Amino acid sequence: MSNLPAEPEFQQAFHELESTLKNSSLFEKNPEYLTALKVASIPERIIQFRIVWEDDAGKLQVNNGFRVQFNSALGPYKGGLRFHPTVNLSILKFLGFEQIFKNALTGLNMGGGKGGADFDPKGKSDAEIRRFCYAFMRELSRHIGADTDVPAGDIGVGAREVGFMFGAYKQYRNEFVGVLTGKGLTWGGSLIRPEATGYGLVYYVSHMLKYLGKSDYSGKTVAISGSGNVAQYAALKCLELGAKVVSLSDSKGAMIATSDAGFAAEDIEKIAAMKLKHQSLSSYDCADKFKYVEGSRPWTICGKVDIALPCATQNEVSGEEATALKEAGCYLVAEGSNMGCTLEAINVFEASRKEAGALGMWYAPGKASNCGGVAVSGLEMAQNSQRLSWTSEEVDEKLKGIMANVFEAGVSTAKEYVPVAEGERPSLVAGSNIAGFVKTAKAMLDQGTWWANL
CATH class of the missing domain: 3.40.50.10860 (Leucine Dehydrogenase, chain A, domain 1)
Incomplete structure (x- = not known):
């Protein structure tokens, strides 16, 4: 990596993966994978x-x-x-x-x-x-x-x-041919594709809740950033499952619920219509239910929350904001955006993960928690190859199964390669990174892309 030009976003993503691999027993058990990492980068x-x-x-x-x-x-x-x-x-x-x-x-x-x-x-x-x-x-x-x-x-x-x-x-x-995904339903698109990233995120977090013995979303308070496709459908699915959604945001500021009811489905639908016209959330006229805080993100201003779902863009949760979420009682953070949390924020979450009981936080990286969108894109590719269209129920069930498998892969791989103390939550960021990397590296080895004796 040292001979690369300045590429801060890519270098951050690489170092996030590299650090979790090096802090596990993966390279100790399989030192040849260091070569695979060089090739894959x-x-x-x-x-x-x-x-x-x-x-x-x-x-x-x-x-x-x-x-x-x-x-x-x-x-x-x-x-x-x-x-x-x-x-x-x-x-x-x-x-x-x-x-x-x-x-x-x-x-x-x-x-x-x-x-x-x-x-x-x-x-x-x-x-x-x-x-x-x-x-x-x-x-x-x-x-x-x-x-x-x-x-x-x-x-x-x-x-x-x-x-x-x-x-x-x-x-x-x-x-x-199926050369693009996200196509129209009458010419090769898949049902549930627009909803898939947001739905998949919520399904993934449901497994985190169950692992912690917290049953389901009923009565949980959820802070969401962003107001695009991912945030909209994550919010709608959270509401459907009984949670209260207290925030959305855009590039100029955050919209916070001021009533006990939080956002309703009709609010999300109106905001979705506004976004199609590229309108700011600040123009949403409902002062009795919400306030728009210009220049802010939800994490420091939405009060007590149980679950935080960053769904806007990369690096939208800083170390300071991660600490603020912890102080607000948040115990689950899962990325709907790609690399939504800075390395400093991840360090806060990972340190908190080791705390006992209700004090600890648990963090899920986007490569695991937001993979529902690309999963349904893959299902769209399969439908295109067969010249078939599956029902929304079929696609949704397959999506649920994929998100369950992704969660289980992260948990089991973390337990295999990263020591976990009694009562400690396994590291989903380490487990997901290692599971995805090992699967890719093995395929590259089988195909002769890298050799173990290099």
């Missing part, structure tokens, strides 16, 4: 290209496009496309690196990748977004395919953008 391929497109005024615009094809040991590269002005290689490498092990944990045949462009869809007309998507796919279509690389949506890439890109790919390649 470098993408198999990085594609960078320019995107030239025409705006509504007839002026040419240019953006940078990327696809990081990180690891294909377990299947075709799989990971989202992000359209946002902050997109750069460091962020995409971090996301692609996390995606390798997240996809491995699902048990489905998917490798890891990520891509996107520094294009901002906000304020653009449908016609401009269509022209951009066609220009973007003109180059990307040369490098992806149903058995090679299957992108999905991410920040700035929703159903509209996926539709435009699928149409472009079909035009350029003359193929109707």
